[in-house]
Amino acid sequence: MVFTAISIATSLVVLLLVGLIVSFFAERVKIPTALLLILSGMVLAYIPLGEARLIQFPELFLTTTALLALALVVFDGATKIKLRSLSEHSGGALRLTAIFLFFELILFSIAAHYIVGLSWMQSVFFAALVGGSSSDVITTMLADYRQRIVEVIKFESIFNTPIIVIIPFIIADIASSWQMGTGVDLLPIIRPLTIKIVAGVGAGAVLFVLLYKVLKRRYSKVYTPLSVIVSAILAYVLAENIGGDGVLSVTTLGLLFGNFMKKKKEKVITIESVFSRALYVLVFVLIGLLISIPPSMTYVWQSLILFGLYLVIRFIAVMVSLASRDFSWGEKIFATLQVTKGIATATLILSFAIGIGATQAAGLGNVRLVLDMSLLFILYSLFISTVTLKFSGFLLPNGKSSH
Numbered sequence: 031m032v033f034t035a036i037s038i039a040t041s042l043v044v045l046l047l048v049g050l051i052v053s054f055f056a057e058r059v060k061i062p063t064a065l066l067l068i069l070s071g072m073v074l075a076y077i078p079l080g081e082a083r084l085i086q087f088p089e090l091f092l093t094t095t096a097l098l099a100l101a102l103v104v105f106d107g108a109t110k111i112k113l114r115s116l117s118e119h120s121g122g123a124l125r126l127t128a129i130f131l132f133f134e135l136i137l138f139s140i141a142a143h144y145i146v147g148l149s150w151m152q153s154v155f156f157a158a159l160v161g162g163s164s165s166d167v168i169t170t171m172l173a174d175y176r177q178r179i180v181e182v183i184k185f186e187s188i189f190n191t192p193i194i195v196i197i198p199f200i201i202a203d204i205a206s207s208w209q210m211g212t213g214v215d216l217l218p219i220i221r222p223l224t225i226k227i228v229a230g231v232g233a234g235a236v237l238f239v240l241l242y243k244v245l246k247r248r249y250s251k252v253y254t255p256l257s258v259i260v261s262a263i264l265a266y267v268l269a270e271n272i273g274g275d276g277v278l279s280v281t282t283l284g285l286l287f288g289n290f291m292k293k294k295k296e297k298v299i300t301i302e303s304v305f306s307r308a309l310y311v312l313v314f315v316l317i318g319l320l321i322s323i324p325p326s327m328t329y330v331w332q333s334l335i336l337f338g339l340y341l342v343i344r345f346i347a348v349m350v351s352l353a354s355r356d357f358s359w360g361e362k363i364f365a366t367l368q369v370t371k372g373i374a375t376a377t378l379i380l381s382f383a384i385g386i387g388a389t390q391a392a393g394l395g396n397v398r399l400v401l402d403m404s405l406l407f408i409l410y411s412l413f414i415s416t417v418t419l420k421f422s423g424f425l426l427p428n429g430k431s432s433h
Contacts, residue, residue: 119178133343
């Protein structure tokens with residue numbers, strides 16, 4: 031299909047209009063917007079316009095929009111996290127991240143291999159794609175919750191996002207090495223992970239220092255909020271270009287900005303939040319456009335069984351990692367069900383489907399089924415998270431929040 035500027039603009043306006051209406055409805059009935067936005071995107075995907083679909087975008091536009099949304103939504107969520115709670119909850123969050131990832135990569139890979147019939151490398155690749163929660167969604171959906179277990183979940187999503195973004199590329203590289211018969215060297219695997227973490231944190235910290243000096247000098251109603259938006263996007267782009275992790279860089283910038291510039295924060299964050307919210311709405315509708323109706327009921331049952339086993343693995347990891355903490359059964363069940371995937375996961379899937387990751391995934395063979403099931407996992411996880419939040423009063427102490 032030949033895309034024109036007016037066709038892209040028309041599709042964009044339709045998506046934003048539908049997303050706005052759905053968001054108002056979700057707020058009215060008190061349902062997290064992400065799930066309804068994805069469902070609306072799935073409906074729009076099958077509305078025809080002549081011989082084509084009503085809504086269509088170039089692949090490059092989809093990937094670029096997802097990256098911009100990821101940067102701004104992660105930044106917006108990170109500004110709401112208090113560093114003083116980091117020392118209290120980081121230990122539990124790190125244990126949960128490591129133990130769940132370990133169990134999930136082993137047990138889920140075995141389940142995917144025997145239930146779906148994927149190769150062993152494809153199964154591990156699938157496990158890596160869906161292995162973590164997305165901080166962009168978790169910090170947004172749980173913004174009004176202050177219980178200890180919720181803080182653990184929030185920090186877990188921050189810790190595991192850069193790791194989960196890196197691991198699928200490592201697995202794809204290993205598969206390519208085996209296919210070419212060159213063997214696997216552990217050093218090239220450990221080195222990029224270390225560089226991504228260090229460069230990601232460093233880029234975010236350096237940009238905060240520069241932003242701090244600029245905002246301390248003078249405030250402008252127009253250019254100060256704009257400088258914050260540009261800084262959030264720049265943090266992601268800079269880190270990725272120097273070999274760091276963009277999500278970790280934006281998270282670092284957001285954490286520092288939200289905790290050390292409290293006076294400026296309230297003035298500038300409103301405009302930035304509106305912009306990031308617009309991209310948030312747009313991307314979740316786009317995710318819905320990408321999710322295709324399953325070709326058979328076997329496909330549906332396989333994905334549902336895998337997701338059920340995924341939650342069982344998550345429950346085991348929660349019980350093991352938080353055994354020394356005095357959390358109730360309700361809190362542990364809540365933590366089990368909060369494994370929401372979002373923009374970070376969708377961007378990763380897009381990169382392997384149409385971007386640079388597609389080249390790296392060549393050693394894995396046909397991963398179309400894996401990518402399609404991963405998109406369904408986004409839908410399932412958002413549905414489970416939405417239901418869990420509706421019943422959070424029964425699972426968490428002190429009702430919804432404890433300000």
